[in-house]
Amino acid sequence: MKYRNNPTERVTSSGAVIRFDSQKEARRYDHLILRQQAGEIRDLRLQVDFTLQEAYTDQEGRRIRAIRYRADFTYRERDGRLVVEDVKSRPTRTREYLIKRKLMKEQRGIDITEV
Numbered sequence: 001m002k003y004r005n006n007p008t009e010r011v012t013s014s015g016a017v018i019r020f021d022s023q024k025e026a027r028r029y030d031h032l033i034l035r036q037q038a039g040e041i042r043d044l045r046l047q048v049d050f051t052l053q054e055a056y057t058d059q060e061g062r063r064i065r066a067i068r069y070r071a072d073f074t075y076r077e078r079d080g081r082l083v084v085e086d087v088k089s090r091p092t093r094t095r096e097y098l099i100k101r102k103l104m105k106e107q108r109g110i111d112i113t114e115v
Contacts, residue, residue: 006022006023007020022089025072028072028073040077041083044073044074046072048071048084049071050071051066052068052100052103052107052108053067067100067103071085071086071112072085072086073085084104084113085114085115086112
């Protein structure tokens with residue numbers, strides 16, 4: 001139970017169970033599903049990974065892991081614009097997240113929408 005969140009599940013129309021880290025994230029999913037059904041957005045995806053820096057081997061031969069950011073949701077607006085969303089609360093706006101948010105803007109030109 002990271003950050004004292006209550007993990008929550010939702011069942012999709014196909015019967016699949018999706019587990020969310022918090023009730024807030026599950027409620028946001030419910031809202032986005034309704035928007036997609038209404039034709040306001042399309043291509044809703046969950047837990048999308050973005051590589052911000054590839055893995056590499058340093059001069060001493062040590063393997064350095066890639067830096068990745070995992071978005072809670074991505075989708076496209078009617079005009080085709082990609083939206084990357086992260087459900088945040090004060091405790092989840094960590095120093096690491098803030099750095100990755102800056103790297104997303106600098107490396108990918110993507111602003112993360114915090115909900």
